[in-house]
Amino acid sequence: MVVRMRHTRGHTRNRRSHHALEAVALATCSNCGAQHRPHHMCLNCGFYKGRVVIDLLAKKQAREARMEVKRAAIRGEEVAPAEAK
Numbered sequence: 001m002v003v004r005m006r007h008t009r010g011h012t013r014n015r016r017s018h019h020a021l022e023a024v025a026l027a028t029c030s031n032c033g034a035q036h037r038p039h040h041m042c043l044n045c046g047f048y049k050g051r052v053v054i055d056l057l058a059k060k061q062a063r064e065a066r067m068e069v070k071r072a073a074i075r076g077e078e079v080a081p082a083e084a085k
């Protein structure tokens, strides 16, 4: 694209007057009091509108169990899959 005409400083500054970043609006979780995006599930406890949407605690525990199996495998130990679950 070819620049056909130089913009004045005023023109450039007027355009850039809308480029400032705005602070993100946050809501407070009614369950745990953490800050979360409005109309979104709380990422700290998994609550939305007063009920559990995603059981984050169970997810965290399941993830920890998976990671433990991986760590054991790296160490060269065998862990039974039933125990890992």
Ligand SMILES: [Zn+2]
Binding pocket: 029, 030, 031, 032, 033, 034, 042, 043, 044, 045, 046, 047
């Ligand atoms: Zn919460």
